[in-house]
Amino acid sequence: MSLVTTCPNCGTVFRLLPEQLTASDGQVRCGHCMVVFDANQHTSTPPPVSVMPSEPPQAELSFIQQAQKNAFWSRTSVRFMLVLVSFLLLLLLALQIIRTERERIKPLAPQLHTMIEATCHIWSCPTLTHMGIEGWRIENSSFQKEGASSFRLIVQIKNIAATSLLVPQLELSLLDAHDALLIRRVIPLSAEQHLPSGQEQAFHFLIRPEPELQTIVGYRLVLFYP
Numbered sequence: 001m002s003l004v005t006t007c008p009n010c011g012t013v014f015r016l017l018p019e020q021l022t023a024s025d026g027q028v029r030c031g032h033c034m035v036v037f038d039a040n041q042h043t044s045t046p047p048p049v050s051v052m053p054s055e056p057p058q059a060e061l062s063f064i065q066q067a068q069k070n071a072f073w074s075r076t077s078v079r080f081m082l083v084l085v086s087f088l089l090l091l092l093l094a095l096q097i098i099r100t101e102r103e104r105i106k107p108l109a110p111q112l113h114t115m116i117e118a119t120c121h122i123w124s125c126p127t128l129t130h131m132g133i134e135g136w137r138i139e140n141s142s143f144q145k146e147g148a149s150s151f152r153l154i155v156q157i158k159n160i161a162a163t164s165l166l167v168p169q170l171e172l173s174l175l176d177a178h179d180a181l182l183i184r185r186v187i188p189l190s191a192e193q194h195l196p197s198g199q200e201q202a203f204h205f206l207i208r209p210e211p212e213l214q215t216i217v218g219y220r221l222v223l224f225y226p
Contacts, residue, residue: 003015003016003017003018003021003043003044004016004043004044005028005039005042005043005044006042006044007030007032007033007035007037007042008035008037008042009030009033009035009037010030010032010033010035012030012031012032012033014031016028016039016043021039021040021043026038026039026040026041027039095119098116098119098120099119099120108162130161130163130164130165130166130194131165131166131168131225132161132163132165133168133223133224133225134161135159135160135161135163135165136157136158136159136160136161136165136168136223137157137158137160138155138156138157138221138223139156139157139158139200140155140156141153141154141155141156141221142154143207143219146206149208149209150206150207150208151206151207151208151209151216152204152205152206152207153172153187153204153205153206153207153219154202154203154204154205155170155202155203155205155221156200156201156202156203157189157195157200157201157203157223158198158199158200159195159196159197159198159199159200160198161197162197163197164194164195164196164197165194165195165197166193166194166225167189167190167193167194167195167201168189168223168224168225169186169187169188169189169223169224169225169226170186170187170188170189170203170221170222170223171184171185171186171187171221171222171223171224172184172185172186172187172207172219172220172221173219173220173221173222174209174216174218174219175216175217175218175219175220176215176216176217176218177215177217177218179218182209182215182216183209183210185207187205189203190203
Protein backbone atom coordinates (compact mmCIF):
# COMPACT_ATOMS: atom_id res chain seq x y z
CA MET A 1 0.00 0.00 0.00
CA SER A 2 1.44 3.41 -0.97
CA LEU A 3 1.32 6.60 1.12
CA VAL A 4 1.00 10.25 0.14
CA THR A 5 3.33 12.89 1.61
CA THR A 6 3.41 16.66 1.10
CA CYS A 7 6.52 18.83 1.12
CA PRO A 8 6.07 21.47 3.90
CA ASN A 9 8.17 23.95 1.93
CA CYS A 10 6.66 23.96 -1.57
CA GLY A 11 3.55 21.82 -1.15
CA THR A 12 4.58 19.20 -3.75
CA VAL A 13 2.67 15.94 -3.30
CA PHE A 14 4.23 12.57 -4.13
CA ARG A 15 3.76 8.89 -3.26
CA LEU A 16 5.97 6.74 -1.00
CA LEU A 17 6.10 3.14 0.02
CA PRO A 18 6.27 2.24 3.76
CA GLU A 19 9.56 0.43 3.11
CA GLN A 20 11.14 3.66 1.90
CA LEU A 21 10.17 5.50 5.11
CA THR A 22 11.54 2.69 7.29
CA ALA A 23 14.90 2.61 5.45
CA SER A 24 15.47 6.38 5.87
CA ASP A 25 13.82 6.85 9.29
CA GLY A 26 11.26 9.02 7.56
CA GLN A 27 13.74 11.53 6.15
CA VAL A 28 13.09 12.35 2.50
CA ARG A 29 14.21 15.04 0.07
CA CYS A 30 11.68 16.94 -2.04
CA GLY A 31 12.49 16.53 -5.72
CA HIS A 32 11.10 20.00 -6.48
CA CYS A 33 12.70 22.33 -3.90
CA MET A 34 15.40 19.90 -2.56
CA VAL A 35 14.33 20.48 1.09
CA VAL A 36 14.84 17.56 3.47
CA PHE A 37 11.92 16.89 5.84
CA ASP A 38 10.40 14.19 8.03
CA ALA A 39 7.82 12.48 5.87
CA ASN A 40 6.25 10.72 8.88
CA GLN A 41 4.84 14.05 10.00
CA HIS A 42 3.37 14.90 6.59
CA THR A 43 2.07 11.52 5.40
CA SER A 44 -1.53 10.58 4.70
CA THR A 45 -3.43 7.73 3.10
CA PRO A 46 -4.47 8.37 -0.53
CA PRO A 47 -8.21 8.60 -1.18
CA PRO A 48 -9.84 5.45 -2.58
CA VAL A 49 -10.04 5.20 -6.34
CA SER A 50 -13.60 5.18 -7.67
CA VAL A 51 -14.43 2.16 -9.80
CA MET A 52 -16.43 2.72 -12.95
CA PRO A 53 -19.32 0.29 -13.47
CA SER A 54 -18.55 -2.42 -15.97
CA GLU A 55 -20.38 -2.61 -19.31
CA PRO A 56 -23.35 -4.94 -19.41
CA PRO A 57 -22.72 -8.32 -21.01
CA GLN A 58 -22.95 -8.59 -24.77
CA ALA A 59 -25.86 -10.99 -24.48
CA GLU A 60 -27.84 -8.37 -22.63
CA LEU A 61 -27.02 -5.77 -25.31
CA SER A 62 -28.20 -8.15 -28.06
CA PHE A 63 -31.44 -8.73 -26.18
CA ILE A 64 -32.03 -4.99 -25.87
CA GLN A 65 -31.28 -4.43 -29.56
CA GLN A 66 -33.67 -7.22 -30.57
CA ALA A 67 -36.39 -5.76 -28.37
CA GLN A 68 -35.89 -2.35 -29.99
CA LYS A 69 -36.19 -3.90 -33.46
CA ASN A 70 -39.38 -5.72 -32.49
CA ALA A 71 -40.81 -2.51 -31.09
CA PHE A 72 -40.00 -0.67 -34.34
CA TRP A 73 -41.73 -3.21 -36.61
CA SER A 74 -44.72 -3.32 -34.25
CA ARG A 75 -45.52 0.37 -34.74
CA THR A 76 -48.84 1.09 -36.44
CA SER A 77 -47.26 3.54 -38.88
CA VAL A 78 -44.59 1.05 -39.91
CA ARG A 79 -47.16 -1.72 -40.46
CA PHE A 80 -49.32 0.64 -42.52
CA MET A 81 -46.37 1.55 -44.75
CA LEU A 82 -45.54 -2.14 -45.26
CA VAL A 83 -49.12 -2.90 -46.30
CA LEU A 84 -49.15 0.11 -48.65
CA VAL A 85 -45.84 -0.85 -50.29
CA SER A 86 -47.03 -4.47 -50.69
CA PHE A 87 -50.26 -3.28 -52.34
CA LEU A 88 -48.36 -1.02 -54.77
CA LEU A 89 -45.99 -3.85 -55.71
CA LEU A 90 -48.92 -6.19 -56.38
CA LEU A 91 -50.60 -3.50 -58.48
CA LEU A 92 -47.44 -3.01 -60.56
CA LEU A 93 -47.16 -6.77 -61.01
CA ALA A 94 -50.79 -6.97 -62.20
CA LEU A 95 -50.21 -4.12 -64.68
CA GLN A 96 -47.11 -5.82 -66.02
CA ILE A 97 -49.01 -9.08 -66.52
CA ILE A 98 -51.79 -7.21 -68.35
CA ARG A 99 -49.25 -5.48 -70.64
CA THR A 100 -47.45 -8.68 -71.62
CA GLU A 101 -50.22 -11.32 -71.45
CA ARG A 102 -53.30 -9.32 -72.42
CA GLU A 103 -54.00 -11.42 -75.52
CA ARG A 104 -54.13 -14.57 -73.39
CA ILE A 105 -56.33 -12.92 -70.76
CA LYS A 106 -58.97 -11.54 -73.12
CA PRO A 107 -60.42 -14.91 -74.27
CA LEU A 108 -60.39 -16.24 -70.71
CA ALA A 109 -62.03 -13.16 -69.16
CA PRO A 110 -64.03 -11.20 -71.78
CA GLN A 111 -65.50 -8.99 -69.04
CA LEU A 112 -62.02 -7.51 -68.52
CA HIS A 113 -61.66 -6.42 -72.15
CA THR A 114 -62.63 -2.78 -71.48
CA MET A 115 -60.35 -2.52 -68.46
CA ILE A 116 -57.42 -4.03 -70.36
CA GLU A 117 -57.86 -1.62 -73.27
CA ALA A 118 -58.06 1.35 -70.89
CA THR A 119 -54.94 0.19 -69.08
CA CYS A 120 -53.04 -0.18 -72.34
CA HIS A 121 -54.16 3.29 -73.42
CA ILE A 122 -52.73 4.81 -70.22
CA TRP A 123 -49.57 2.70 -69.97
CA SER A 124 -48.80 2.46 -73.72
CA CYS A 125 -48.74 -1.32 -74.00
CA PRO A 126 -46.06 -2.60 -76.39
CA THR A 127 -46.97 -4.33 -79.62
CA LEU A 128 -46.91 -8.06 -79.02
CA THR A 129 -45.33 -10.35 -81.57
CA HIS A 130 -46.66 -13.83 -80.87
CA MET A 131 -45.72 -16.44 -83.45
CA GLY A 132 -47.10 -19.97 -83.40
CA ILE A 133 -47.54 -21.75 -86.70
CA GLU A 134 -49.62 -24.44 -85.00
CA GLY A 135 -52.18 -21.73 -84.22
CA TRP A 136 -53.08 -21.26 -87.90
CA ARG A 137 -55.43 -23.19 -90.13
CA ILE A 138 -56.22 -22.78 -93.83
CA GLU A 139 -60.02 -22.75 -93.90
CA ASN A 140 -60.39 -22.84 -97.69
CA SER A 141 -58.52 -21.91 -100.84
CA SER A 142 -58.95 -21.80 -104.62
CA PHE A 143 -56.63 -21.45 -107.59
CA GLN A 144 -58.47 -20.64 -110.84
CA LYS A 145 -57.40 -19.48 -114.26
CA GLU A 146 -58.18 -15.84 -114.95
CA GLY A 147 -57.60 -14.58 -118.45
CA ALA A 148 -55.15 -16.07 -120.91
CA SER A 149 -52.05 -16.31 -118.71
CA SER A 150 -53.03 -15.50 -115.14
CA PHE A 151 -54.38 -17.37 -112.13
CA ARG A 152 -56.39 -16.07 -109.20
CA LEU A 153 -55.34 -17.47 -105.78
CA ILE A 154 -57.75 -17.04 -102.90
CA VAL A 155 -56.78 -18.34 -99.46
CA GLN A 156 -58.63 -17.89 -96.18
CA ILE A 157 -56.77 -18.49 -92.90
CA LYS A 158 -58.03 -18.62 -89.31
CA ASN A 159 -56.30 -18.01 -86.00
CA ILE A 160 -57.26 -20.98 -83.79
CA ALA A 161 -54.84 -20.07 -80.98
CA ALA A 162 -55.87 -18.51 -77.67
CA THR A 163 -53.90 -15.33 -78.38
CA SER A 164 -53.41 -12.83 -81.16
CA LEU A 165 -50.80 -14.08 -83.64
CA LEU A 166 -48.57 -12.47 -86.21
CA VAL A 167 -49.85 -13.36 -89.69
CA PRO A 168 -47.43 -15.88 -91.27
CA GLN A 169 -46.16 -16.09 -94.83
CA LEU A 170 -47.50 -18.40 -97.51
CA GLU A 171 -45.54 -20.83 -99.65
CA LEU A 172 -47.25 -21.63 -102.97
CA SER A 173 -46.13 -24.69 -104.93
CA LEU A 174 -47.51 -25.13 -108.47
CA LEU A 175 -47.77 -28.72 -109.76
CA ASP A 176 -48.23 -30.38 -113.11
CA ALA A 177 -50.47 -33.33 -114.03
CA HIS A 178 -48.01 -35.78 -112.46
CA ASP A 179 -47.89 -33.84 -109.18
CA ALA A 180 -44.35 -32.72 -109.99
CA LEU A 181 -43.16 -29.32 -108.79
CA LEU A 182 -43.12 -26.64 -111.47
CA ILE A 183 -42.47 -23.53 -109.41
CA ARG A 184 -42.44 -22.50 -105.78
CA ARG A 185 -43.11 -18.97 -104.56
CA VAL A 186 -43.17 -17.29 -101.15
CA ILE A 187 -46.05 -14.85 -100.76
CA PRO A 188 -46.10 -12.40 -97.82
CA LEU A 189 -49.70 -12.33 -96.67
CA SER A 190 -49.48 -9.18 -94.55
CA ALA A 191 -46.54 -7.21 -93.18
CA GLU A 192 -46.45 -7.08 -89.38
CA GLN A 193 -50.21 -7.68 -89.09
CA HIS A 194 -51.73 -9.45 -86.11
CA LEU A 195 -54.97 -11.42 -86.28
CA PRO A 196 -56.94 -11.76 -83.02
CA SER A 197 -57.84 -15.16 -81.65
CA GLY A 198 -60.72 -16.89 -83.45
CA GLN A 199 -60.82 -14.50 -86.42
CA GLU A 200 -60.47 -15.31 -90.11
CA GLN A 201 -59.09 -13.35 -93.04
CA ALA A 202 -59.10 -13.95 -96.80
CA PHE A 203 -56.26 -12.95 -99.13
CA HIS A 204 -56.43 -12.58 -102.94
CA PHE A 205 -53.44 -12.81 -105.26
CA LEU A 206 -53.03 -12.64 -109.03
CA ILE A 207 -50.38 -15.13 -110.17
CA ARG A 208 -48.72 -14.75 -113.59
CA PRO A 209 -46.42 -17.72 -114.22
CA GLU A 210 -44.01 -17.99 -117.13
CA PRO A 211 -45.59 -18.96 -120.46
CA GLU A 212 -43.86 -22.35 -120.45
CA LEU A 213 -45.56 -23.16 -117.13
CA GLN A 214 -49.13 -23.00 -118.43
CA THR A 215 -49.51 -26.74 -117.79
CA ILE A 216 -50.36 -26.06 -114.13
CA VAL A 217 -53.08 -28.37 -112.88
CA GLY A 218 -52.54 -28.35 -109.12
CA TYR A 219 -51.12 -26.40 -106.23
CA ARG A 220 -50.02 -26.83 -102.63
CA LEU A 221 -50.10 -24.25 -99.79
CA VAL A 222 -47.94 -24.13 -96.67
CA LEU A 223 -48.01 -21.50 -93.91
CA PHE A 224 -44.68 -20.70 -92.23
CA TYR A 225 -42.66 -18.09 -90.38
CA PRO A 226 -39.31 -17.04 -91.88
